[in-house]
Amino acid sequence: MSNIATKTGKNEPLIRTIKRAELPKNRVIMLRLAALLLALIAGAIFILCIGNNPFAVYTTMVKGAFRSKLAFQGTVKLMIPLLITSLGLTLAFRMKFWNIGAEGQIIMGAVFASYFAIFHGDMPHWLLITVMMIAGMIGGGLTGLLPAYFKAKYNTNETLFTLMLNYIALNFVVFLREGPWADPTSPGYKKFALFPAEARLDKVFGIHAGWIIAIIVLIVVFIYTKFTKQCYEIDVVGESKATASYAGMNVKRIILRTMFLSGAICGLVGMIEVSGNAGTMTEGITRGVGFTAIIVAWLANLKPMSIFVIAALFSIMEKGSSVVESTFGVSEACADVLQGIILFFVIGCEFFIRYKFAVRKKGGKA
């Protein structure tokens, strides 16, 4: 370790990484498609290894998501929470605030909304739904605000803080289910009461109205990120806090405001899931959406319209896999494996958009 000064051209590494000039848009798309193709081939090898025909599996997967009206509705139902959560996370991620606490924010949103459904179910339908939505957003927003406060004040690591809050929220739900909120009419196994009809989201075209909320959130977030001063401030804070305060921005306020918004959107997902989908509160209400949404938001480069496309692809894959499961008799976990393989390739491909490898030329210099 001591002979530092003796580095010569010969010690130049054989392969080194250098930054690329910005690639034209069509090359970027080509690269991404190439990555996706490679991923599908890798997935096909995996399917071959377990003794199935990859083409049959892939086509079943896509067909499975659309084969009937019911299947299509199922795909949309999977997509609603994923889309909204990813949109919510986008705001925090643009600020380089690593909010991996969407799970907890969804759960707390669901808890706040459930309170009104369980204990104030006698309100008129529209009032109750509105109150539940606001409650859900406040629940999620406050859960997002907590780590934001400590980040702004003490620079507490937000990745770890939000991660911990996920599990605190989850156990809080178990606590409510086993104790104060347990359904008194249910003997034996303790569970939450089913929501009254007044607390259920209406169905529009056979799917609960969550899809309309999702479209509204998509448009609002699109406009917010594209045209507002607030989102400009988020971007500046994300790039450099010092620059932001030098420019006269109130960095603390921006962090708190953005995380409240991010959490509130995730909390809304909780409300939609309990009211529209499950019809009651459960511990498994998130189905891991809070984690998947992080990947979706990231793959979409934090762009709302791309999030829509990628969330759709993820949902098709998930729904399709359940059909693959029943058709080919493979485990449901097949979806996670394929998803993982595809993601590894796509994540890896991002590198080639920004960097390239250079091989050392003869004579030592690259």
Added chain:
Amino acid sequence: MDFGMIIAFIAASITSGTPILFGTLGEIVTEKVGHLNLGVEGMMAIGAFAGFMAGYTTDSFLIAILVAFAAGALAALIYGILTITFMANQNVTGLTLTIFGVGLANFCGHFARKTLEVESLKLPEKITDQMRAINIPGLSDIPVIGPLLFSYNPFVYLGIITAILLAFYFNRTKRGLNVRAIGENPAAADAAGIKVTKWKYINVCLGGGICGIGGAFTIMIINKGVWISDCVNGLGWISVALVIFASWNPKKAIFGSFIFGALRQLKYYVPSSIGIPGAIYDMLPYIITTIVLIMASVRNSKKNAQPASCGVNYFREER
């Protein structure tokens, strides 16, 4: 609670903390080179399945452990290639590894059961005997000391030895110092002639391997050698929490894992007449961890903090 029960409680806590200890040690090794790997849960799951199958086919406890280690390291290698060479976002890559790893383990378990045409996969008796708590004639029979020190399964001792070795590695060897330098400031380490990429890879894979052993524990001890889906069941995430609680120190991780183990066991020992709901006990490790995290940041202590470059990938030409 009488005296015998206290002894039993302590012994149970130490056993119950051991898989978390492995996960934590693996994550500490990884974070020391500046890589936050949220794939602990996935690496443990892969290690669990690989170790289980190795034990199932070879009847050897030792081979099972080695294979679990190798599988965990391989899983970490995927993470390493993506984050070290391809400089991908660490959070996203780690989460993907968790989804992939847990999915792969569940899938393979299901697949193995179907191909072998068995109702349930169970380790042969020969190996379950080997992983049972040791019994040293004479020593294990001493009252109090026997059950407290000489009554555990081999994993417990392996975990403590690993922790002590890692503490020695980080604090007493030149390599360990270099590795810590990489985690704090990779550019400075690089300038000092330390092979940053090489040591990042070695540590990330070593960390994954240690997590893999923790995974093997979940299937061999907690589930008594019977394969089930989702065998890791959140222990990987508790491990990530314990890293903070132990303030990135392998020695503190030993005691931290005992405390977390005790919190996990507490609900079985505290009389239910006291009336604390079980969920509160399950919540405690996370609440305590959060408080520790906040305290450390309020004090702004550099000593008990996450390695400074954690989460940020190192690109040599961006100095």
